[in-house]
Amino acid sequence: MGATAIHTEGLTKRYGGVAALDHLDLDVSQGEVVGFLGPNGAGKTTTIRLLLGLILPSEGRGEIFGLDCQRQPVETHRRLAFVAGEANLWPSLTGAETLHLLGRVQGQVDEAYRDELVARFELDPTKKIRAYSKGNRQKVILIGALMARPDLLVLDEPTSGLDPLMEQAFRHSIREARDLGQTVFLSSHIMSEVEALCDRVGILRAGKLVEMGTLTEMRHLSAVSVEATLDGAVPDLSGVPGVSAVQVDGRVLRCHVRDSIEPLLKVLATAGVTKLLSREPSLEELFLALYGGYGQGGETQS
Amino acid sequence: MRTPVPIGRSPGRVVADLTTRRAVRSAIIWGYIFGIAIAWSAISYTTIYKTQAQRDALAAAYGSNKATSALFGPAPQLQTVAGFTVFKISMTLIILGAVWGLLTSTRLLRGQEDNGRWEILLAGQTTRRGAAIQALGGLGIGVFMLWALTAVITVLTGLDSKVDIPAGPVLYFALAMVAPAVMFLAAGALTSQLAPTRRQAATYAASFLGVCYAVRMIADAGVGLHALIWASPLGWVEELQPLTSPQPLALLPIAAFTALLAVVAVRLAGNRDVGASTVPDRASRRPHLRLLSGPTGLAIRMVRPTVVGWWVAIAASGILFGLIAKSAGGTISGSSVQQVFSKLGAGGTGADAVLGVCFLVLAVLVAFLATGQLTAARSEESEGRLDHLLVRPVSRSSWLGRRVLVAIAVLVVAGVGAGAFTWIGAASQHAGVHFTTLLVAGLNLVPPAITIFGIGVLTFGVRPRATTIVVYTLLGWSLLVVIVGGIGAANHWVLDTSVFHQMASAPAVQPHWEANGVMTAIGVAGALLGGFAFRRRDLQGE
Numbered sequence: 001m002g003a004t005a006i007h008t009e010g011l012t013k014r015y016g017g018v019a020a021l022d023h024l025d026l027d028v029s030q031g032e033v034v035g036f037l038g039p040n041g042a043g044k045t046t047t048i049r050l051l052l053g054l055i056l057p058s059e060g061r062g063e064i065f066g067l068d069c070q071r072q073p074v075e076t077h078r079r080l081a082f083v084a085g086e087a088n089l090w091p092s093l094t095g096a097e098t099l100h101l102l103g104r105v106q107g108q109v110d111e112a113y114r115d116e117l118v119a120r121f122e123l124d125p126t127k128k129i130r131a132y133s134k135g136n137r138q139k140v141i142l143i144g145a146l147m148a149r150p151d152l153l154v155l156d157e158p159t160s161g162l163d164p165l166m167e168q169a170f171r172h173s174i175r176e177a178r179d180l181g182q183t184v185f186l187s188s189h190i191m192s193e194v195e196a197l198c199d200r201v202g203i204l205r206a207g208k209l210v211e212m213g214t215l216t217e218m219r220h221l222s223a224v225s226v227e228a229t230l231d232g233a234v235p236d237l238s239g240v241p242g243v244s245a246v247q248v249d250g251r252v253l254r255c256h257v258r259d260s261i262e263p264l265l266k267v268l269a270t271a272g273v274t275k276l277l278s279r280e281p282s283l284e285e286l287f288l289a290l291y292g293g294y295g296q297g298g299e300t301q302s
Numbered sequence: 303m304r305t306p307v308p309i310g311r312s313p314g315r316v317v318a319d320l321t322t323r324r325a326v327r328s329a330i331i332w333g334y335i336f337g338i339a340i341a342w343s344a345i346s347y348t349t350i351y352k353t354q355a356q357r358d359a360l361a362a363a364y365g366s367n368k369a370t371s372a373l374f375g376p377a378p379q380l381q382t383v384a385g386f387t388v389f390k391i392s393m394t395l396i397i398l399g400a401v402w403g404l405l406t407s408t409r410l411l412r413g414q415e416d417n418g419r420w421e422i423l424l425a426g427q428t429t430r431r432g433a434a435i436q437a438l439g440g441l442g443i444g445v446f447m448l449w450a451l452t453a454v455i456t457v458l459t460g461l462d463s464k465v466d467i468p469a470g471p472v473l474y475f476a477l478a479m480v481a482p483a484v485m486f487l488a489a490g491a492l493t494s495q496l497a498p499t500r501r502q503a504a505t506y507a508a509s510f511l512g513v514c515y516a517v518r519m520i521a522d523a524g525v526g527l528h529a530l531i532w533a534s535p536l537g538w539v540e541e542l543q544p545l546t547s548p549q550p551l552a553l554l555p556i557a558a559f560t561a562l563l564a565v566v567a568v569r570l571a572g573n574r575d576v577g578a579s580t581v582p583d584r585a586s587r588r589p590h591l592r593l594l595s596g597p598t599g600l601a602i603r604m605v606r607p608t609v610v611g612w613w614v615a616i617a618a619s620g621i622l623f624g625l626i627a628k629s630a631g632g633t634i635s636g637s638s639v640q641q642v643f644s645k646l647g648a649g650g651t652g653a654d655a656v657l658g659v660c661f662l663v664l665a666v667l668v669a670f671l672a673t674g675q676l677t678a679a680r681s682e683e684s685e686g687r688l689d690h691l692l693v694r695p696v697s698r699s700s701w702l703g704r705r706v707l708v709a710i711a712v713l714v715v716a717g718v719g720a721g722a723f724t725w726i727g728a729a730s731q732h733a734g735v736h737f738t739t740l741l742v743a744g745l746n747l748v749p750p751a752i753t754i755f756g757i758g759v760l761t762f763g764v765r766p767r768a769t770t771i772v773v774y775t776l777l778g779w780s781l782l783v784v785i786v787g788g789i790g791a792a793n794h795w796v797l798d799t800s801v802f803h804q805m806a807s808a809p810a811v812q813p814h815w816e817a818n819g820v821m822t823a824i825g826v827a828g829a830l831l832g833g834f835a836f837r838r839r840d841l842q843g844e
Contacts, residue, residue, distance in 0.1 A: 084690075130583075
């Protein structure tokens with residue numbers, strides 16, 4: 001990895017007595033694609049708005065490419081582009097006029113790439129913003145950011161309102177950006193999107209960064225899913241360490257296993273296993289595990 | 303699955319409840335303002351014009367004067383508290399009520415549609431037509447509250463032995479004062495169905511109000527066209543003649559007009575798609591890239607339709623004032639009316655004196671233009687569009703500074719235009735007023751507007767969500783003080799709080815350059831401090 005693209009130290013934002021973001025320490029290297037996850041109100045958008053200088057920190061500081069986000073916003077913004085989840089644009093302008101305006105304000109546009117993006121996202125630029133659907137307005141913002149070929153793309157729920165085909169077009173565009181060495185900071189609720197695109201993932205909870213790492217590094221957060229087809233009766237698994245969420249459907253057993261799978265295999269071997277499947281948790285499962293909604297046991301053997 | 307438990311009494315009436323709540327909240331504020339303004343006017347008359355001789359002099363000055371009649375309406379029975387109160391305050395309340403009505407209904411109808419909330423409400427147990435009816439019902443309750451508060455405060459004032467106006471006539475007077483609010487609530491409801499955005503809906507309704515005012519002015523200007531009074535809804539209100547010679551039959555056209563507008567609005571609401579407009583709005587067009595090179599050009603392009611509308615209104619008013627200046631001035635030369643005009647700050651003689659008072663109206667229009675610039679800037683922030691500029695290499699200072707410069711340019715052009723177009727009207731009647739005199743009088747309108755604008759920018763920097771309420775309150779207060787306090791004596795501390803009182807009534811008198819300098823300095827200081835504060839706060843939505 002290269003030099004640091006985003007760096008924060010103790011970045012904190014309080015509204016009254018409530019900490020929307022609590023001492024965030026974060027480093028994103030140049031060329032990385034980093035996902036930022038968390039439920040509603042976890043502090044994702046607050047982090048982004050602090051980095052963009054749209055709101056002021058209560059404590060701490062943030063840097064983008066070594067430039068102070070609060071003190072040098074103009075210099076910082078020359079090197080980044082932002083996509084918001086809410087596509088509030090000027091209703092009386094057309095798509096083409098909006099893209100022209102955003103390009104002129106940004107100060108740099110790859111015009112050929114812009115035209116390619118317009119075609120890729122199937123945007124009719126002659127329409128007025130007020131005549132666009134939510135998804136089409138989102139496309140305008142996306143194209144407006146991507147066409148500048150910035151060093152850093154800051155994306156806050158960027159695919160909100162896009163259909164699955166356009167979601168694929170978005171993923172293609174982000175991969176292109178990564179291949180060109182652009183850094184991407186992606187806040188999203190779509191786990192498959194983050195899983196498919198991101199080198200590292202950070203998970204926020206109640207304003208605090210509770211996990212940060214690659215997907216492989218984060219697998220320890222959740223159990224492995226196991227599905228076994230047995231010859232005989234399903235044995236009692238209540239005493240097997242690490243096993244939870246046991247479900248039995250005839251001779252098919254499904255459960256989750258934390259830590260070592262060996263104790264489970266020993267018990268299953270005595271019952272005669274004809275087929276065994278195990279799968280590592282998806283990012284969604286990891287996320288839910290972290291928030292206590294999945295894989296925490298509690299189900300009893302049936 | 304558990305069975306959902308019903309909550310609330312009537313889910314089908316949610317739109318009515320929401321609209322009522324918001325309309326009543328606003329109506330309570332304005333009801334107090336209406337009531338206090340009337341009370342102030344009545345009580346000030348009893349303290350200033352104590353003797354019959356003073357009252358007779360006042361009646362002689364204003365009673366048959368066509369210039370003041372054109373501006374403020376006829377002035378019968380100025381020897382009485384009731385007659386004076388009607389003359390002094392009614393036109394101000396008529397205009398304020400109409401503006402309140404059109405802004406409230408476009409906000410609660412088209413505004414809700416613009417921000418997507420209308421769709422959520424329509425997903426409930428109602429229809430497009432039903433929701434429009436409910437909203438009109440809610441607005442009706444709001445205007446009832448406006449009438450009730452105005453009436454209560456005025457009845458209490460009438461109990462004063464010196465004022466001594468019976469409750470019956472007072473209730474009718476209050477009804478007359480809120481009648482424009484009723485009609486323009488309905489007008490706003492109709493334009494909300496016609497226009498594609500709330501701003502355009504309000505502009506359509508405001509333009510209609512301007513036409514109504516102009517037609518009424520011509521009817522009252524003593525140029526033989528008094529029959530035109532029946533061509534203007536504001537004329538119908540005038541014909542109600544509360545507290546002097548009540549003509550309740552004039553309620554008929556008011557009621558019929560309101561009902562017609564409401565029925566058409568409801569029908570249109572039922573016959574169009576949500577979010578669409580009745581007036582064709584082309585969804586596609588070739589790109590027009592002029593001015594879209596940065597924040598300054600964007601600001602100009604976004605405010606251009608509204609600003610041009612205000613410029614046209616100011617120019618048309620200027621021409622109209624110029625046309626009547628000579629004839630109206632002739633009726634006051636050498637009469638005691640000059641003394642009364644002097645109390646309004648308009649010394650001089652003839653056309654100059656009349657134009658001195660007329661330019662007060664133009665000053666109000668220019669100030670409205672200033673407040674509009676500021677609320678437009680605030681809506682860029684509150685609706686999230688400013689984010690798209692400030693996340694690019696545009697500093698907050700640069701963005702706000704450009705908006706301020708655009709606004710000042712808009713105000714200066716408005717002032718110059720006011721002077722130039724008034725001269726065109728006056729010159730066509732050989733009124734003998736010099737072009738440069740009126741040009742200077744036009745520029746004299748700018749400092750009060752800059753003061754309001756600067757204080758507004760300061761509010762924007764410190765408490766952005768209070769921006770709109772602060773600038774409109776400041777404007778309304780200044781207007782109220784200068785109208786209510788201007789004719790008679792009033793506490794100078796109160797008078798000094800009005801920016802219009804600080805403005806000399808040019809061309810009747812020479813502009814007070816010192817006062818203009820102070821007002822401009824206050825405005826500039828407010829803008830600078832506001833800019834400083836804006837750099838040090840969070841961007842804030844609605």
